Amino acid sequence: MKGIFRMLFTSVSLVHISSSAPSPAEIQVEKRQVVTSVVTEISSILGSAATGVASDSAVASSLFHDLVTALEQVAPTATPTSVPQAISIINSATSPSPSQGSFFENVVQLIANDFLPSNFVNSISGIVNDLNLIGPNSETNVNLRAPSSAVYPKKQSTDAPYSLTEAQLRQVIYIPPGFTYGQKPPAILVPGTGNTGYETFSENYIPLLTGVSYADPVWLNIPGQLLGDVQVNAEYVAYAINYISGISGNKNVSVLAWSQGNLDTQWALKYWPSTRNVVSDFISFSPDFHGTELAYILCPYLPELPCVPAVIQQEYNSKFVARLRENGGDSAYVPTTTIYSATDEIVEPQQGTGASAYINDARNVGVSNNELQVVCNGQPAGGVYDHAGTLFNALGYALAVDALTHSGPGEPSRLNLGTVCQEVVAPGLSLAQVLQTTGALLISAVSVLIYEPKMFNEPALMAYATS
Incomplete structure (x- = not known):
């Protein structure tokens, strides 16, 4: 079981290619564009799953891997400075929505607002791995x-x-x-x-x-x-x-x-x-x-x-x-x-x-x-x-x-x-603890994506529960 959490991913750095150093404003605009593009990419990945080929387990695993890779592209663009601000961000990022993929789009917004669980590893690529199980x-x-x-x-x-x-x-x-x-x-x-x-x-x-x-x-x-x-x-x-x-x-x-x-x-x-x-x-x-x-x-x-x-x-x-x-x-x-x-x-x-x-x-x-x-x-x-x-x-x-x-x-x-x-x-409880508590959802999202084996039907009921 623990082997599934040894999957380490290569972080995608956000590099501004220019002959001169970018200004802080340019960096922020670029990061916001990355957030938007990742949300679009997630929608595309999930859209491809609707074609019917996802019924193949290997294809499905590839799709889940692609979702993790997409999440890796996101870096924090801002950090809340007060508890009310943090609550407001949580509310806008996690509003209930019945649409497919909305949860992962919400996760992108939380990462962008620095809700990553830094008390473990402050990156999506390191959120869930055996090094943390100590x-x-x-x-x-x-x-x-x-x-x-x-x-x-x-x-x-x-x-x-x-x-x-x-x-x-x-x-x-x-x-x-x-x-x-x-x-x-x-x-x-x-x-x-x-x-x-x-x-x-x-x-x-x-x-x-x-x-x-x-x-x-x-x-x-x-x-x-x-x-x-x-x-x-x-x-x-x-x-x-x-x-x-x-x-x-x-x-x-x-x-x-x-x-x-x-x-x-x-x-x-x-x-x-x-x-x-x-x-x-x-x-x-x-x-x-x-x-x-x-x-x-x-x-x-x-x-x-x-x-x-x-x-x-x-x-x-x-x-x-x-x-x-x-x-x-x-x-x-x-x-x-x-x-x-x-x-x-x-x-x-x-x-x-x-x-x-x-x-x-x-x-x-x-x-x-x-x-x-x-x-x-x-x-x-x-x-x-x-x-x-x-x-x-x-x-x-x-x-x-x-x-x-x-x-x-x-x-x-x-x-x-x-x-x-x-x-x-x-x-x-402090602002940092509010951010870290919400970060548990990010851990959960990545954990669900990389967990194996996945299945199409729920496990059978135990014999003691059916007698």
């Missing part, structure tokens, strides 16, 4: 502590079987040096599609929860950056819940997840019932519990083009999603707080009770569904926020803290909404 971004961590009682191959008889070894499941958990092993409540951070845990949370909930009394964060760096079979991704979550509890004095844990990480967590809670007993809170950012009608924007021309397994499984009402929601899977198993934006450009629908993020409470465990634009209607925290924006949104942070410091889910009624809703981003 330290807190490693997926091969050495966790020698044994849980107080066995959690593998099963913690209880009703748990589903694992398809992975215990060594594989354990090594993706990154436990930072300051982890207290139960002296403070553990919090497990689960990433989204195309990201590791560190790539998703390094500029938001890792710093926000480090050093506080009510949470002690660890995170999952799942191989393939969650682009493989979601059912397998869920195994890592199920194991991590029981393992972290087991090495923390059997204390309960909380799970904070973004995007696909929420599907992984809900699947784990459904098919590994032992996990429900040790999860105090499930805090869910931009979840797609019903899948998304916009899955095709990550893999244009679905189903004519092959795609990464996890994206196909996240299509609205895919077989995976349908099975997840059956027999009460559309209701919470543990106290659950959802935080979602009506202007999400990746997950749709994402409005009202019909939102993909909306989860029911048939078991009366406690649920709080929070659409930013409803709770903070007409106020800054209820403005236009994209798929990644929930990770730095002030209301989302306040609800997460409220859930972590109270029994049950986060409740807006306990918050000082007059203050919270006036904040554009979570207190303590």
